Every structure is written in structure tokens, then in C-alpha cells.
Amino acid sequence: MSRLLIAALRHAGYEVEVASALRAYMSEPSVNALSSLAERACAEIARLEREWQASGPPDLWFTYHPYYKAPDLIGPALCGRFNIPYITAEASYAGKRDIDGWAPAQRKVIAGVSAATVNLCFTGRDRDGLARAAPDAVFDDLRPFIDTAPFTDEPKRTPKQRLVTVAMMRHGDKLESFTRLAAALDLMTDHPLWHLTIIGDGPAKREIRALFERFDPKSIAWAGEIASEKIAKFLYDADLYVWPGCREAYGLAYLEAEAAGLPVIAQNTAGVPEVVRDGETGMLTPDGDAAAYAGAILGLLADPARRNCMSKAARSFVLEERSLSVASARLQSILEQRLRR
Numbered sequence: 001m002s003r004l005l006i007a008a009l010r011h012a013g014y015e016v017e018v019a020s021a022l023r024a025y026m027s028e029p030s031v032n033a034l035s036s037l038a039e040r041a042c043a044e045i046a047r048l049e050r051e052w053q054a055s056g057p058p059d060l061w062f063t064y065h066p067y068y069k070a071p072d073l074i075g076p077a078l079c080g081r082f083n084i085p086y087i088t089a090e091a092s093y094a095g096k097r098d099i100d101g102w103a104p105a106q107r108k109v110i111a112g113v114s115a116a117t118v119n120l121c122f123t124g125r126d127r128d129g130l131a132r133a134a135p136d137a138v139f140d141d142l143r144p145f146i147d148t149a150p151f152t153d154e155p156k157r158t159p160k161q162r163l164v165t166v167a168m169m170r171h172g173d174k175l176e177s178f179t180r181l182a183a184a185l186d187l188m189t190d191h192p193l194w195h196l197t198i199i200g201d202g203p204a205k206r207e208i209r210a211l212f213e214r215f216d217p218k219s220i221a222w223a224g225e226i227a228s229e230k231i232a233k234f235l236y237d238a239d240l241y242v243w244p245g246c247r248e249a250y251g252l253a254y255l256e257a258e259a260a261g262l263p264v265i266a267q268n269t270a271g272v273p274e275v276v277r278d279g280e281t282g283m284l285t286p287d288g289d290a291a292a293y294a295g296a297i298l299g300l301l302a303d304p305a306r307r308n309c310m311s312k313a314a315r316s317f318v319l320e321e322r323s324l325s326v327a328s329a330r331l332q333s334i335l336e337q338r339l340r341r
């Protein structure tokens with residue numbers, strides 16, 4: 001997403017420079033970790049101050065995704081000292097994390113959000129959470145988007161009962177989504193014609209492969225890690241995109257699937273409804289309901305007319321509303337409006 005934001009800013013005519021390579025990430029909540037990050041941030045602030053005093057400051061500072069594990073400890077301080085606008089995109093706040101020991105880091109996030117010229121929110125869920133913690137902050141909506149260049153070809157499908165999913169094979173939420181997908185497929189063994197291609201790799205590969213060992217090997221294809229520019233071909237060759245999406249912030253993979261004209265089957269959870277329109281570009285089933293998920297897959301596989309209707313709606317949704325060019329125009333409009341004030 002950060003690369004897409006840089007592309008959108010450049011598309012809008014901005015010159016973008018990565019100001020700091022500091023990795024502002026803490027794996028565990030601790031005073032020592034935050035203190036160490038603050039020390040390194042102070043060194044970066046001093047370095048950038050020297051550079052800007054010599055060459056002049058930028059027109060604005062843009063920070064992507066400050067949250068409890070990665071607060072921005074550089075931008076707000078520099079923007080205050082040099083009197084330049086401070087912008088955030090996809091900042092987030094979760095009150096429950098305060099009781100996990102992350103309260104000091106979250107206070108840093110909210111201080112930055114409160115001081116920002118504007119905070120760009122990708123989901124209503126994020127905006128609501130931030131607004132409760134920083135009621136006087138300024139917000140604008142910038143919905144998740146993708147570069148649609150790899151999806152210019154019109155889909156030409158003949159029904160093959162082919163399913164596809166693309167996901168990192170990590171422990172935690174990703175493994176849970178694979179577990180739920182396997183549970184749903186388990187309820188479809190009386191319908192043996194389906195075929196699933198799984199694209200992705202990662203440290204949980206062994207556990208994930210074990211989840212699907214009970215199925216006919218001819219029903220599962222393991223494609224491994226695929227270069228991003230080659231994924232479109234796999235999407236064009238499928239009939240449905242299946243990924244439960246446990247606690248997904250939103251999921252750019254859903255938008256890529258829809259751009260290829262693939263109806264999506266996902267769970268109605270977290271930020272997924274921001275990128276999948278239930279009953280229009282796909283189907284959202286109740287969180288954790290394997291029977292409903294399996295039923296949604298089988299229902300669409302058995303209904304090519306409805307699948308074709310959803311395919312067209314999915315493609316139109318992304319190309320007309322969630323493309324890089326659309327997002328760039330929206331971003332430019334927001335910044336011009338906010339920076340004039």
C-alpha cells in the first residue's frame with residue numbers, strides 16, 4: 001500500500017522522497033523498546049534538521065500507517081519546528097491495546113493524528129476508532145485502491161469450477177483463514193468437480209499444506225510464490241476468488257481479484273466490506289460459519305448467470321472506483337483543499 005501511495009502522489013504531480021529509513025517497529029510493548037525507538041528518532045530528527053536548514057524543508061510530510069507497534073516519532077516534531085503540513089494515511093487506534101501495555105505508544109500515535117493537517121482513512125472502521133480517541137482531528141476518506149494496469153484485458157471465461165486464493169503463509173490470522181477455508185471445502189466433498197489453486201509461500205507453509213492433505217491431490221494445486229506481475233494470469237483463469245479474510249484490514253488481493261472479474265467469497269469481518277460489496281461483487285458470509293461459506297461457494301459455482309453478473313460488477317467497481325488514477329485524483333483534491341486552509 002505504501003508503494004501505491006507513492007505512485008498516487010507522483011501521478012498527482014508530487015515529487016516524493018523517502019525521508020528516513022528508520023524502522024519504527026516494536027514487536028513487544030516495553031518502556032525500553034519505546035525509549036530506544038525515541039533515541040533513534042531523535043538522531044533522525046537532528047539529521048533531517050541539518051539537511052533542511054541547508055536545502056530547505058519539503059512542502060509536506062506524509063506518514064503511512066502509524067499504529068501502536070510503529071508510532072511516528074519523527075514527522076510531528078519536524079513539522080512543528082519547520083511549520084509544514086503533517087499528513088497521515090491509514091493511521092489506526094485500538095483502545096483494547098492500551099491494556100496490553102501499548103498505551104504509551106498509542107498516545108504518540110494519537111498526538112500525531114491530533115496535530116495532522118489531515119488524516120487519510122482507508123476504512124470507516126479506522127476512522128471511527130481514531131475519531132473516538134482524537135475527536136478534534138481532521139479526517140478524509142481515501143478508500144483502498146490498486147494499480148489496475150495488469151487487468152486491462154477483458155475476462156474470457158468458460159466455466160471450469162476453478163477456485164483461486166492468494167495469501168502469505170504466515171502464522172496468526174493468515175493461518176486461521178487457511179484453516180477456515182479448508183473447513184469449508186471439507187463440507188464440499190460431495191461436489192468433487194471443484195479445483196483450488198493456492199498462490200503464496202511463507203513460514204507457515206508446512207502447517208497450511210497439512211490442512212489440505214485430506215483432499216484429493218488432483219483438487220489442489222500449489223503454485224508457490226508468484227511474482228506480482230504474473231498473478232493476473234492465474235486470476236483470469238479462475239471462476240471464483242476464495243479467502244475468508246480473518247481480521248483483514250481490507251485486503252488488496254480482493255481488489256485484484258475483482259479487477260480480473262472474479263467474484264469474491266469472503267467473511268463479513270473487519271475491513272473486508274470496504275473492498276467487497278456483498279451480493280454485488282461477491283458474497284460475504286458470517287464470521288466463522290463454515291457451512292455458510294461452503295454454501296456461498298457452491299451456490300455461485302452452480303449459477304453461471306449470477307456469477308457472470310457479479311464478474312462484471314466486480315470489474316466495474318475496481319476499474320471505475322478503486323484504480324490508481326481515481327485514487328490519485330482523490331488524493332490530489334484532498335491535499336489541495338486541506339493545504340489551502
